[in-house]
Amino acid sequence: MQAFSYVSARTLSEAADILAREGDQAKCLSGGTDLIVFLREGRRSAKVVVDVKGIPELNQLSYSPKEGLTIGAAVPLHRIYDDAQVNEHYPGLIDAATLIGGIAIQGRATLGGNVCTASPAGDSIPILIAYETTCIVASRSVTKAIPLEKFFVGPGRTALQPGELLVALKLPPPTPNSGAAYLRFTPRNEMDIAVASAGVVVVLDEDKMRFVGARIALGAVAPTPLFVPEAGAALAGQPVSDEAIEAAAQAAQAAARPITDMRGSAEQRKHLSYVMTKRALLKAIERARGGA
Amino acid sequence: MSNKVPVTATINDEEKSFLCEPRQSLLEVLRDVLNLTGAKEGCNNGNCGACAVIMNGVLVNSCLVLGVEANGATITTIEGITPKEGLHPLQQKFLEDAALQCGICTPGFIVAAKALLDKNPSPTEHEVRYWLAGNLCRCTGYDKIVRAVLDAAAIMRAEKQTA
Ligand SMILES: Cc1cc2nc3c(=O)[nH]c(=O)nc-3n(C[C@H](O)[C@H](O)[C@H](O)COP(=O)(O)OP(=O)(O)OC[C@H]3O[C@@H](n4cnc5c(N)ncnc54)[C@H](O)[C@@H]3O)c2cc1C
Ligand code: FES
Ligand code: FES
Numbered sequence: 001m002q003a004f005s006y007v008s009a010r011t012l013s014e015a016a017d018i019l020a021r022e023g024d025q026a027k028c029l030s031g032g033t034d035l036i037v038f039l040r041e042g043r044r045s046a047k048v049v050v051d052v053k054g055i056p057e058l059n060q061l062s063y064s065p066k067e068g069l070t071i072g073a074a075v076p077l078h079r080i081y082d083d084a085q086v087n088e089h090y091p092g093l094i095d096a097a098t099l100i101g102g103i104a105i106q107g108r109a110t111l112g113g114n115v116c117t118a119s120p121a122g123d124s125i126p127i128l129i130a131y132e133t134t135c136i137v138a139s140r141s142v143t144k145a146i147p148l149e150k151f152f153v154g155p156g157r158t159a160l161q162p163g164e165l166l167v168a169l170k171l172p173p174p175t176p177n178s179g180a181a182y183l184r185f186t187p188r189n190e191m192d193i194a195v196a197s198a199g200v201v202v203v204l205d206e207d208k209m210r211f212v213g214a215r216i217a218l219g220a221v222a223p224t225p226l227f228v229p230e231a232g233a234a235l236a237g238q239p240v241s242d243e244a245i246e247a248a249a250q251a252a253q254a255a256a257r258p259i260t261d262m263r264g265s266a267e268q269r270k271h272l273s274y275v276m277t278k279r280a281l282l283k284a285i286e287r288a289r290g291g292a
Numbered sequence: 293m294s295n296k297v298p299v300t301a302t303i304n305d306e307e308k309s310f311l312c313e314p315r316q317s318l319l320e321v322l323r324d325v326l327n328l329t330g331a332k333e334g335c336n337n338g339n340c341g342a343c344a345v346i347m348n349g350v351l352v353n354s355c356l357v358l359g360v361e362a363n364g365a366t367i368t369t370i371e372g373i374t375p376k377e378g379l380h381p382l383q384q385k386f387l388e389d390a391a392l393q394c395g396i397c398t399p400g401f402i403v404a405a406k407a408l409l410d411k412n413p414s415p416t417e418h419e420v421r422y423w424l425a426g427n428l429c430r431c432t433g434y435d436k437i438v439r440a441v442l443d444a445a446a447i448m449r450a451e452k453q454t455a
Contacts, residue, residue: 102341
């Protein structure tokens with residue numbers, strides 16, 4: 001592997017100073033399950049690797065009914081799926097966190113890293129978009145909030161500017177009568193990359209017979225994770241019915257702009273956008289109605 | 293210009309200090325600096341689990357950890373799971389149940405299984421298979437491995453009851 005120096009940052013300002021000074025030759029290290037592979041393969045270069053796991057703001061994991069969920073960018077997946085509050089209030093996030101890699105990957109990998117790698121197939125991203133996640137970004141001089149669906153500008157490219165790092169992801173508190181689910185299609189159950197995936201959050205009315213609204217996002221079917229507002233709009237105000245679900249799944253399929261690669265053809269991915277959306281919606285509705 | 297940095301970690305219950313370059317993985321440090329060659333390099337990219345170790349109570353692939361990240365950490369390798377005398381029940385059952393052929397994947401499987409049984413002493417077969425999905429074996433097939441883990445778990449539960 002190429003030579004670099006290593007700093008374990010203890011504060012946000014220490015990390016931000018190094019990023020400001022070294023520009024793109026400084027790389028943040030969270031769980032390293034992408035970065036170490038990228039550096040070893042020469043797909044990224046670094047003069048200095050800044051370990052951000054020791055920064056308190058990046059390690060917080062807190063939930064309150066008023067504020068919702070705050071997940072520090074460096075919190076590993078195993079902490080997320082072992083957390084009782086996340087299990088209770090954000091089951092769709094558990095779907096994604098337990099799918100990424102295997103147990104040893106989940107011991108290190110973070111949502112912050114998954115989001116910053118910005119793979120179109122990043123498994124946490126569609127469901128985080130559906131949950132209306134905001135990215136808290138900081139540099140030496142500013143802190144700002146970016147809606148996650150605006151965070152991706154191309155395959156592997158984010159809206160982060162030189163000198164900026166991701167501090168945390170903020171999810172609003174779940175709306176009453178809501179449900180969520182993330183599903184991906186892979187040839188193998190574990191340790192594989194999505195051919196196509198869907199993350200959905202539905203909000204039902206009090207009787208749980210009608211959709212109040214929904215947010216739907218797709219993975220691996222466009223150059224970036226894809227938010228499909230029109231698929232959610234197809235459900236708003238509609239009765240919970242096969243027709244409404246069909247219309248939303250059709251809208252998702254119409255929005256998908258996939259490519260053909262070794263994992264699947266564009267045609268298959270188009271079709272999967274429809275199937276994954278439909279199945280994720282059924283699961284989310286079941287959860288909104290009190291099922292597991 | 294040597295940019296080696298000093299690192300201190302508790303490895304298999306012993307405090308160790310060593311020098312390493314930031315670009316060296318924990319796997320390289322264990323094998324080449326500390327002479328702990330139990331952890332194996334299969335893929336060097338996180339896919340096979342042959343390099344698994346337990347770091348601060350969490351199962352990780354040491355090929356995807358930098359040696360410098362081990363500073364201040366507590367690490368258990370396959371060498372630390374092996375008792376002073378005899379074998380760990382997992383090791384014993386892997387032998388008795390013929391859960392290995394070439395053996396290169398075995399340290400990783402045993403470390404991963406140990407981490408599972410530390411957390412869940414009575415896993416179902418499904419839980420064992422799910423937990424071990426990050427470990428690849430090219431020769432034995434997984435049935436014997438899963439059976440060995442379930443058998444070892446039963447022995448460990450029985451030992452605990454009589455202890
Ligand atoms: C065997 C294996 C299986 C995998 N399976 C899956 C899978 O099923 N699904 C999936 O989506 N991914 C998978 N991955 C990819 C990877 O594990 C995930 O993307 C993971 O979430 C990355 O998190 P990390 O903390 O390890 O990131 P790191 O490797 O630490 O960082 C990833 C990138 O983000 C940057 N970065 C990290 N933190 C910050 C920050 N705070 N601010 C700014 N930039 C930052 C880094 O510089 C780097 O470029 C797999 C990887 C491996 C090796
Ligand atoms: S050598 Fe580390 S996972 Fe294969
Ligand atoms: S025994 Fe040979 S790889 Fe598992």
